[in-house]
Amino acid sequence: MDFSFLPDSWQLLESVQDGEHLILRVQDQSSHRPCPHCQHLSAHIHSHYVRRPQDLALGQRPVTLFVHTRRFRCLNPACGCVTFAERWPDWLEPHAQRTCRLAQRQSQIALQVGGEGGHRLLQILGEVTSADTLLRLLRRLPLPSFTTPRVLGVDDFCFRRRKTYGTILIDLERHRVVDLLPDREIATLTQWLQNHPGVEVISRDRSGDYARGAASGAPDAQQIADRFHLFGNIREAV
Ligand SMILES: [Zn+2]
Incomplete structure (x- = not known):
């Protein structure tokens, strides 16, 4: 079996x-390790312990x-x-329960298909990870x-329908969400626009709050009513 995917200094025991x-017992064979605080190399071992992180499945195991x-x-x-544990920052973060490459792959899967979908997909690929863990990696x-x-x-x-609402900001030329604001308050939108100068056109619904927030945060920007809300208003009127 090829174990060349392990870090160079690691030996498969x-x-x-x-x-x-599949359980792989591995150990770093380097005789000296750098202190993470002062970077001085040390060969004086204080103690040992075993970490048990998950790694990429081999085949479907x-x-x-x-x-x-x-x-x-x-x-x-x-x-x-006084003492420090050896670290492999590119491979296994301190206290992490999965290797960096496994965390990276799982978070990318969660990004594409979400927590529940990622959980089901990873089961097929031989990795047992809960939907909650995938969402935690995503965050x-x-x-x-x-x-x-x-x-x-x-x-x-809406964060919660009819209970909690936020504001979504979209780059309408690139068709990308650029930010989410935690509420629909005038002051919050004003603050965002003041922190991000350069907006020339603001497309909004026809509520007064967004109009006032846009006017005070970006007074030179042109405000327009978006097509979705205009059609909505026409439909209601008809
Ligand atoms: Zn030190």
């Missing part, structure tokens, strides 16, 4: 098949790594850190950056 589950982890003493007298993803839109669409949406 043992592979154990537990039913459909779920994989758990048993990572034999060493705790080192930091011998730098100027460092306030940890960094928000995409955006440039201030020239033409901004402003409308409300």
Whole structure:
């Protein structure tokens, strides 16, 4: 079996098949590890323990790594850190229950098909992950950056129907959601527009609150009523 996907310094000590589950015991063979606080290398081992993160399935078999982890003493007298656990920031974050590459794949799946859909899809692929975990991974993803839109669409949406509403802001030229505001208040929209100067056209519904928020936050922007709400008004009138 090819285990070249493991970090270079890691050695596979043992592979154990537990039913459909595959357990790989691995250990970093580096003799020195850097203190995460002062970066001084240390070879003085204080203790050992085992971490058990999930990794990508092999074939359709779920994989758990048993990572034999060493705790080192930091011998730098100027460092306030007495002992530290070895770390692999590109591979396994401190306290993480899954490898970085597994977290990355699962969060991308959740991004495409959501929590429940991702849970069912991953089951087929041999990974057992709950829908709640997928949503948690999704929330940890960094928000995409955006440039201030020239033409901004402003409308409300509901967090809970008839109970809690927010405001959705859309770049109408790129057809992308650029931000979600937690409410429909005038001050919130005003603040957003003041923090993102450069909006030239604001398309909105015909409520007075958004009109006042747009006027005070971007007084030079042209306000227009969007087609959806105009047709809605015509339909109601007819
Ligand atoms: Zn140190």
